[in-house]
Amino acid sequence: MHMADALVAPAVAGTMYVLSTGAATVSVKKVREENDPKKIPVMGVMGAFVFATQMLNFTIPGTGSSGHLCGGMMLSAMLGPYAGFLTMIGVLLVQCLLFADGGLLALGCNIWNMAFYGCFIGALLIWRPMMKKGASRVKIIAASIIGCVLTLQMGAFSVTLETLISGITELPFSVFVATMQPIHLAIGFVEGLITAAVLVFVYEARPELLWGIGESETVARKEAKLSLKNTIVVIAVLAALAGGIVSLFASAFPDGLEWSMEQVAGTAELEAEGGAYAVAEGIQEATSLLPDYAFKNSESAIGTSFSGIVGALVVVAILVGACYAFRFFKSKKSGVTAA
Amino acid sequence: MHTGVNGEVLKIENLSFSYEKKDQVLKDINLTAYSGESIGVIGANGIGKTTLMKLLVGLNTDFEGVLEVAGHPMNQKNIAHIREHIGYVFQDSDSQLFLSTIEDDVAFGPRNYGLSEEEVEKRVEEALAKVHITELRHKQTYKLSGGEKKLASIATILSMKPDIIIMDEPSIALDPRNRRNLIGILNEIDSLKIITSHDLDFILDTCERCVLLDEGRIIADGRSEKILMDKELLEAHGLELPLSAGCRYKQNIDNVQG
């Protein structure tokens, strides 16, 4: 579910960076308030642990396939939502740098899609209320499955929206959503089961390690009220911010956004015309899987010409030659001085 | 070198400790150690060796009795100060080395104590030279062998120039050559060393003094050759003669019989 840089327009990437930074700022403040120096090393080691568990294969009973762990929900149940969120930021950044899973520009999106929902929605709105009066096997299993399914659905939906608003795909909203959501329903369910199994084990072995369980009634109520209020305020502020930034970009680049909004709404159904479509139409009929949906927007098409492309390729070819020549002469020179 | 009134670096008097009011883990420990000494702490599994070591570095201060390090009584107020005088080498080097290069890890302590970058640089060079791993300076921790990691762990402590170095099972998981190498290096370090180990041969090679613990008490405290050759004493407390001592022991019996 990692977004790639290529899938996001700068405006979308920027907006999501701002949102994620907002959530991170709140989290850093909360972790600082806890004033527990041990928390940071625990976050680091647990981050590495989650990173490594993501590479394990879990056999799904009754099928030949296997599932994986994503970890946002599990981390939050161990460390609390704020420390969990900061840890997931670390995991996502290291993943993106070391293994090119995600991208530097899309990091803001990925943090939001995978860490924010899992940690804030999963832990604050699902895990915490359910564990307020103490935990049990059933409650942990239920919270894990509901949490993982729900937060993965939200994440997948965000991927769809971010990609469509970026305006790089011709894929209709309905097709995109109809593909992304069911896949992630299954993934979320399996992840929920794995998370549940691990958390139940921890609950039975060392229950004191789990976060937010059986907080004393009055404290819990006060805290829950506060945190629910806080969360809603944070989400509202962030949503307003997102709307503001998107509309700012919308006024600056009206074409792109109108185009994508129209695309999302799925209103324009334009007829294909002229013989030029014959080939493509043939392919479409042959595949016939796709709905009869064509869309053109010649206004926003800052076109490119064949000669332009050829010109660009020539420039690039010359550069390749120049770089190799540079390297060749440099190594020859250093070889001479060495000799 | 900071010492107590009578020149002792470590003074323990009537020390007792228990975890959360359960059974006492340590009972009435008395131990005084001087600079340059090398003390092996031995005993079977789970008799409180690690607990004692963690008390010495102030990871727990809820003990009864007297514990003085470098002339300072151990309490919450003194802890930060005391830790500048005492270093702890963890059993698992991967827990000790938490930064990605050796250089940064060895510099971590000195930098935290606010030394200038030149002084930090000097300390790093000295510490690496002492354990003969100067060439590993820029290497990534992840790529080191077990033996190299152990030496690097010791360097991270030496760079802080402590008066006391505590080591938890230093010889564990080392191959014979690395083990031999470590013995040589430890014998060159002149701070007070306190080494816990199940490897009694290792204790015999590195410590002239040995303390035997059992059920939270000090059973014996004396010269290593004496305690580690005492077959009856060791076996009574769940230990066995070291291999080399075993050979000597057998030789002695043969000689007597012959």
Place this chain on the structure above:
Amino acid sequence: MSKIEKNIRELNKLQNLQQRSHWMNDLHPLGKLLLSVIYIFITVSFGKYSLAPLIIMAIYPIFGFIIGELSIKEGLYRMRLILPLVVFVGIFNPFFDRQVMFYIGGSGGQTGIPVTEGIISMVTLMLKGFYSVLSAYILIATTSIDDICYALRILHVPKQIVIVIMLIYRYFGVMAAEADRITTAYKLRAPKQNGIHYKAWGTLVGQWLLRSMDRAEDVYESMLLRGFKGDFIMKKQKTRPIDIIYPLIWTIAFIVIRHVLIRFL
């Protein structure tokens, strides 16, 4: 080879590259980090039909790989994780967007091979995907995570996040090796399974989690005993003229391509 082994190998390769002595490795990490972000930002900001200027944008990865003596094969191999989603998103463009942009060949009464907007936008999307992955590879092959963390601190990223990143990076290798041992031990006793059986999910991962918590405790104590007061103090790196000139020249070049050259292609 298992996924874990592959990742460990990839980590090793990257660390070897980061340790090379090459002038690109010696550049200040802040400049390299900003340069990579600016490059990716400008690359993805091109319109979906702006293929020609986007092709010119290849100069940066080409320069980085040839002059930086990096393996293009390794760089492209890193596409595998994000490729499925990029392909899924882009592959339908030729079917949905069939407005002809130009013809290749053809003269007089004959029309050549039509190239539609959908094809152009698909190629553009793929190129953006390749460029962003390759440029990120140039960054990470010449800059260690510690150096990137140093740059993040200069950018005022909170120390809580930066220290966590450094620890994740340090302990990822340790944890991956543990994961490898655990799966190997499991496989040897359950040879017919291709993953971990659901009955073992909780105990296997749970045990490992508890062990990791204990390790975290040790790490914390080790820091504490060496004077940790809540922050990692990093060695200051000097800035030379080249550290500013190199990213600056590239940035100017990207802006020229994006805003000037685009009119001529």
